[in-house]
Structure formats: C-alpha cells, structure tokens
Amino acid sequence: MDVYQTEEQQVEAIKGFWKENGTAVIAGLVLGFAGFIGFNYYKDAQLANEVETSDAYQTVMESAGKDEQLFSTSANKFITENKDSSYASLTAFALAKEAATHKDWPQVAKHLTTAIESATNQGIKAIASVRLARVQIQLEQYTEALVTLSVTLPESFKGAVEETKGDAYFKQGKAELARNAYQTALDVEGQANNSALQMKLNDLAQLSSIAK
Incomplete structure (x- = not known):
C-alpha cells in the first residue's frame, strides 16, 4: 500500500473498492458458502445412499x-x-453361482453377462469375463468365448485369459493356437504355480505326436 501516502487515502481507497465491488464480493461469499453446504449435503446424501444400498x-x-x-x-x-x-x-x-448348482449354464452365462455390464471396476469385470468364457466353452460356444476374452482386461489376469483361450482353441481343434495360448499362460504364471496348465501342454504335445 506504499502508493498511498496517508492512512486517509487508504481508507478512501477501501471505501471506493467496496462501493464498486461490495455486492459482488458478498454474493460470491454467499454462493461459496451455499456451495460448501450443498457439497457437504451431497456427500452426506451419497453416504446415506451407499449405506442403504449395502443394507x-x-x-x-x-x-x-x-x-x-x-x-x-x-x-x-x-x-x-x-x-x-x-x-x-x-x-x-x-x-450365477445359484444357477451353477443346477448346471443351468445358459442362466449362468446370462448372470455373468449382467455382472460384466454392471461392473464398476476392472477387477470384477475381468473375473466375470473369464468365468463367462469358461461357461461359453461348456456350452460349446467357442467363438463367443474368444470374443468375451478379446476385451482389454488388467494385466494380472493375463494368465487366466490365455489359458481359457487355449481351452477354446483346443475344443475348436486349433492345436497350434491352443499351444501358443497355453505357453503364454505358463510363461506368465510359472510352471510351479500351475501344474494343471503344464499337463494341458503335455497332453497337447502327445496328441500332436500321435496325429503325426
């Protein structure tokens, strides 16, 4: 405030500022306060809704x-x-679990599709996608299973995705594609962590040798 040479000039400057801008400043404060109250009300309402949904x-x-x-x-x-x-x-x-107890695979597929469509995070979506693909293989819907697994899913599910793709390819009689998918899954998960997958690869190799 060194541009003002006296306290009187400072007071007059402040008065002039409030005369020109006072209404706008007050309105801004009121709106800001109202927004703060509104935001907190929104958070409280959101929390109450989440609790109600959980119950x-x-x-x-x-x-x-x-x-x-x-x-x-x-x-x-x-x-x-x-x-x-x-x-x-x-x-x-x-x-889906309830339907699976009755081996009602079409209903299981329907519910898992709903789980995918309503998923709010990628982890849940990935779990539902892999499970749906396995059910589609059970229903001999091999192409549909591969389509289900063609979407982008978290890297942590790569092993499960590739193994399931291998199952679909194997059922289609596409031995080379099945082998590649199984090997990719094995590279991701490691042989020690998935002995069943290694057995699939071994069985596939034996079938290929017999076919020759």
Whole structure:
C-alpha cells in the first residue's frame, strides 16, 4: 500500500473498492458458502445412499440358500434398482453361482453377462469375463468365448485369459493356437504355480505326436 501516502487515502481507497465491488464480493461469499453446504449435503446424501444400498444387498444375500425363488426375485429386483452400484455385479455373481448348482449354464452365462455390464471396476469385470468364457466353452460356444476374452482386461489376469483361450482353441481343434495360448499362460504364471496348465501342454504335445 506504499502508493498511498496517508492512512486517509487508504481508507478512501477501501471505501471506493467496496462501493464498486461490495455486492459482488458478498454474493460470491454467499454462493461459496451455499456451495460448501450443498457439497457437504451431497456427500452426506451419497453416504446415506451407499449405506442403504449395502443394507439392501445384505438382506438379499440372507435369502440365498434358504428360499431359492425369493432370492431369485429379490436379487433380480435389486440389480434393476441398483444397476450403477458395484453391488449389482456381486448380486449377479450370486445368481450365477445359484444357477451353477443346477448346471443351468445358459442362466449362468446370462448372470455373468449382467455382472460384466454392471461392473464398476476392472477387477470384477475381468473375473466375470473369464468365468463367462469358461461357461461359453461348456456350452460349446467357442467363438463367443474368444470374443468375451478379446476385451482389454488388467494385466494380472493375463494368465487366466490365455489359458481359457487355449481351452477354446483346443475344443475348436486349433492345436497350434491352443499351444501358443497355453505357453503364454505358463510363461506368465510359472510352471510351479500351475501344474494343471503344464499337463494341458503335455497332453497337447502327445496328441500332436500321435496325429503325426
């Protein structure tokens, strides 16, 4: 404030500033305060909604294994009403598990597809994708399984993805593609961590030698 030579000039400058800008400053403060209140209200409302969704999910899960029809009805209703929540995917997984106990693979595939579509993080999406591909192989839908696995998934699932691709290729009679996929999976996971995968490669090599 050294441009002002007296305190009087400083006071007059402040008065002039408030006269010209006071209304705007006050309005800005009011709006800012209102925004702060609104933001906190939003956070509180969001938290309350998450707690409510969690409670509803727990209620649905409690009916699993007790009343199959009630569980199916309430679970599907929950998914419809909470399709943007991570709980929707978890509920779809539970429905898929229930259907798998009856070996109803088309229903399992349907629920896993729902789990993929409603997934809110890549980990859940990857788990559902690999499981869906395996079910599609069970249904002899080999091309569909490969399409399911063609999307970009986290690197940590590469081994599972490649092994499942190998299974699909093997069922299609594409031995070379199956071998390459199995080998890639084995390179990722290591032989010590997946002896079953090594057995698949060994069996494939034996079949190839017999065919020759």
